[in-house]
Amino acid sequence: MAGMVEKRLEELGITLPTPAAPIATYVGFVQTGSLLFVSGQLCLADGRLVAKGQLGAAVSIEDGQAAARACAINLFAQVKAALGDLDRVVRVVRLNGFINSTSSFVDGPKVMNGASDLVVDVFGEKGRHTRTTVGVAVLPNDAAVEVDGIFEVA
């Protein structure tokens, strides 16, 4: 039986993917006390990158926002796998947004809003998070965006 958060995801037409199985010896999430740490999520949907390459070059701001949104959905999938029910999230504490950028692309925050806006749309007030957005030289598999997160859980 779906909770409030998952009802909102349904309204938005978002189906959570099976969380990406880490390829190596790391895992998708670790809970310690009331904090749930989630590994960096690439902008994958249906096993493919939503956007590949650099903002400021091959990737437009709009495509970057869609990529950041996909990262957020993958974070939700990890949290769902960890907790069973997304309603157990008490607060989204931190998102770190890494934007694959040329050195002249200064609009990382606009891109990262693709993740932040969805998180608040889905979680409401408890979705209001701290964040740090930086432009990096490259990301795994040349993904355009990677986002990790820390959640307070009940």
Next chain:
Amino acid sequence: MAGMVEKRLEELGITLPTPAAPIATYVGFVQTGSLLFVSGQLCLADGRLVAKGQLGAAVSIEDGQAAARACAINLFAQVKAALGDLDRVVRVVRLNGFINSTSSFVDGPKVMNGASDLVVDVFGEKGRHTRTTVGVAVLPNDAAVEVDGIFEVA
């Protein structure tokens, strides 16, 4: 009535700015248990970037240090907004320093000392923090430095 930490800021001639209002759906700080997470702070003072562009190119080490110091002041402003009194900080736990750098600029730690030294000057022994300094391709608005932080609070 100002506490010890704010007295020290006064001695240093530092007036805390109104904390930057996040432009998007994220917030400046979130407290979870005894941990206060603060969003990445750019090197803004009086609404302008203290230093713009890359270390190793347009920005000198000295200007980078002034920029890192400004980030620290903006962190203090967020902590003040969160706690009311900076004396409620039990320990500065972590600073992450992101230095807008050409790929040949290897002195990020010297730049980041502009933040670290002020934090310890202001908070004393409880200001001794862990930190990670990396050189990134670009930062929002082409800021020279961005710093985020985690604080233990009473």
Next chain:
Amino acid sequence: MAGMVEKRLEELGITLPTPAAPIATYVGFVQTGSLLFVSGQLCLADGRLVAKGQLGAAVSIEDGQAAARACAINLFAQVKAALGDLDRVVRVVRLNGFINSTSSFVDGPKVMNGASDLVVDVFGEKGRHTRTTVGVAVLPNDAAVEVDGIFEVA
């Protein structure tokens, strides 16, 4: 008397170095509650960088993996200095891996496995951690890899 984790290090022929003394006003570790934060560790061994420069240019994947492994050993040294006994680690919660990369080097995760694999080899199941791997423009002293970490401790 060595604990289980240190016995495993011994079997692997790994001697923990004296943890790098921070050059500035920051420190190698801070414990807050049950969380131990460790500062970013460069790929140093015997006071020299294991690999210097960028992945995708001067540094091969194999050398990058050795560099990431050295970062992990330096993290262990900090944890040992903090706790006295590595067996007091309950869980490795998070590793952040920063890979000094050209903008075309997309195999950061392979490099970071040099750290992740050793952590799991040494700590077993409690070594299974979340992680975020990004490719950065440059690192302090032109180190090829930097890794920081968060540990849950008893």
